[in-house]
Amino acid sequence: MGKVLVFGHKSPDTDAICSAIAFADLKNKLGEDVEAVRLGDLNGETDYVLKHFQIEAPRLVKTVANEVPAVYLIDHNERAQSADDIENVDVLSVVDHHRIANFETKAPLYYRAEPVGCTATIINKLYKEAGVPVAKTIAGIMLSSIISDTLLFKSPTCTEEDVKAAKELETISGIDAQTYGLDMLKAGTNIADKSAEE
Amino acid sequence: MGKVLVFGHKSPDTDAICSAIAFADLKNKLGEDVEAVRLGDLNGETDYVLKHFQIEAPRLVKTVANEVPAVYLIDHNERAQSADDIENVDVLSVVDHHRIANFETKAPLYYRAEPVGCTATIINKLYKEAGVPVAKTIAGIMLSSIISDTLLFKSPTCTEEDVKAAKELETISGIDAQTYGLDMLKAGTNIADKSAEE
Numbered sequence: 001m002g003k004v005l006v007f008g009h010k011s012p013d014t015d016a017i018c019s020a021i022a023f024a025d026l027k028n029k030l031g032e033d034v035e036a037v038r039l040g041d042l043n044g045e046t047d048y049v050l051k052h053f054q055i056e057a058p059r060l061v062k063t064v065a066n067e068v069p070a071v072y073l074i075d076h077n078e079r080a081q082s083a084d085d086i087e088n089v090d091v092l093s094v095v096d097h098h099r100i101a102n103f104e105t106k107a108p109l110y111y112r113a114e115p116v117g118c119t120a121t122i123i124n125k126l127y128k129e130a131g132v133p134v135a136k137t138i139a140g141i142m143l144s145s146i147i148s149d150t151l152l153f154k155s156p157t158c159t160e161e162d163v164k165a166a167k168e169l170e171t172i173s174g175i176d177a178q179t180y181g182l183d184m185l186k187a188g189t190n191i192a193d194k195s196a197e198e
Numbered sequence: 199m200g201k202v203l204v205f206g207h208k209s210p211d212t213d214a215i216c217s218a219i220a221f222a223d224l225k226n227k228l229g230e231d232v233e234a235v236r237l238g239d240l241n242g243e244t245d246y247v248l249k250h251f252q253i254e255a256p257r258l259v260k261t262v263a264n265e266v267p268a269v270y271l272i273d274h275n276e277r278a279q280s281a282d283d284i285e286n287v288d289v290l291s292v293v294d295h296h297r298i299a300n301f302e303t304k305a306p307l308y309y310r311a312e313p314v315g316c317t318a319t320i321i322n323k324l325y326k327e328a329g330v331p332v333a334k335t336i337a338g339i340m341l342s343s344i345i346s347d348t349l350l351f352k353s354p355t356c357t358e359e360d361v362k363a364a365k366e367l368e369t370i371s372g373i374d375a376q377t378y379g380l381d382m383l384k385a386g387t388n389i390a391d392k393s394a395e396e
C-alpha cells in the first residue's frame with residue numbers, strides 16, 4: 001500500500017487536527033506510510049496546543065486525489081465537510097464520533113464510530129487494541145482534543161469514556177487537565193478576541 | 199434503556215442470523231435487554247446450523263417500530279436490506295463488513311465495520327474487548343457464520359482475521375471446521391435441491 005493522507009473536517013477544530021496527527025502516528029508505528037494534513041487554517045486554540053507540545057502543524061491541502069488514491073477520515077464523514085475532491089479517492093477508514101450522513105463507499109472499509117465526546121477517545125482505544133503505547137506528546141495533544149470537544153468535561157456530549165481516556169492521557173503526558181485546559185481554552189478565546197479588536 | 203431488537207438483512211444468510219444471535223448474547227451478558235429477530239425465512243444451511251447447536255431460530259418480524267424505539271443492525275446497513283420501517287426507529291449500533299450506502303442517522307451511534315469476510319469475525323473481537331468469554335454453542339454458530347461467508351476460507355473476501363477468529367472459535371466450540379463445514383455447506387445445497395425437486 002502506498003502513502004495515505006489522513007485529515008479531519010474543514011474549518012478544523014483541535015480534535016480534527018490532533019486526532020489526525022495521532023492516527024497518522026499510530027498507523028506509521030504499525031508500518032504504514034501516513035501523513036496527517038489539514039483542510040483549513042488552525043484556530044487560535046489549536047495553534048496554542050501545537051506550540052505547547054512543539055508539534056508541527058499538518059500541511060494545508062485543498063484537494064487530495066492529486067496526491068494519493070486513498071485516504072483516512074478523522075472526526076467527520078459527511079461529504080460537505082471533507083476534501084473538495086473526496087469523491088475521487090477511496091476512503092479506507094473512518095474514525096469519528098458524529099452521526100453518519102451523506103457518506104457512501106464503493107467497497108468495504110474500516111469504520112469506527114462511537115457515541116462519545118471526542119475522536120481522540122476512540123483513538124486512545126485503537127492504540128490499546130493495536131498494543132502500541134501512546135507517546136508523551138501525542139498523549140498531550142489527544143488530551144487537548146478531549147478538553148476542547150468536551151469543554152473541560154462540562155459539555156453534555158462528554159461521556160464516562162472521555163473522562164476515563166483523559167485520565168489515562170493525563171498520566172502519560174504529565175499534564176494536569178484542569179490547569180492546562182483552562183489556559184488552552186482561554187488561549188483560543190484571547191486570540192479570537194484579539195483578532196476582533198485588531 | 200428499554201428492550202432493543204437486533205437483526206441481520208432481509209433474505210437472511212447464516213451470518214445475518216447467527217451474528218445477530220451472538221450480538222444479542224453479548225449485549226445481554228453486558229446487562230442489556232436485547233432480542234435477536236430475523237427479517238425472513240431461514241435458508242437450509244442456517245436451519246442445519248441452528249439444529250446442530252440446538253439453538254432456537256430468532257422470531258420472524260416484518261416491522262420493528264411497533265415493538266421498540268431503537269435497534270441494532272448486524273451484517274447490513276443499507277436501508278433497502280433492512281426492516282421495512284427502519285426509518286421510524288433509531289439505529290443505535292451497526293456491526294457490519296459491507297460497504298456503506300443509503301445509510302443515515304440523526305444522532306451519533308456505535309458503528310463498527312471492518313473489511314473482513316464475516317460479521318462474526320468482528321463480533322469475536324467485541325467479546326474480547328468487552329472481556330466476555332464466548333460460550334461453546336455461540337462459538338459454534340459464529341464459526342458457522344465464518345464458514346458460510348468465506349465458503350470454508352476459500353472465498354476471495356476471506357482475510358487472515360477470519361482464519362484467526364475461526365481457529366479460536368474451533369477451540370472454544372470443539373468443532374472441526376473442515377469436517378463440520380463441508381457437512382454444513384452440503385446441507386444447504388441438499389435442501390435447496392430437494393425444494394427444487396418437490
Ligand SMILES: [Mn+2]
Nearest residue numbers: 013015016075
Ligand atoms: Mn471536530
Ligand SMILES: [Mn+2]
Nearest residue numbers: 015075118119
Ligand atoms: Mn471531535
Ligand SMILES: [Mn+2]
Nearest residue numbers: 211213214273
Ligand atoms: Mn449476510
Ligand SMILES: [Mn+2]
Nearest residue numbers: 213273316317
Ligand atoms: Mn456477512
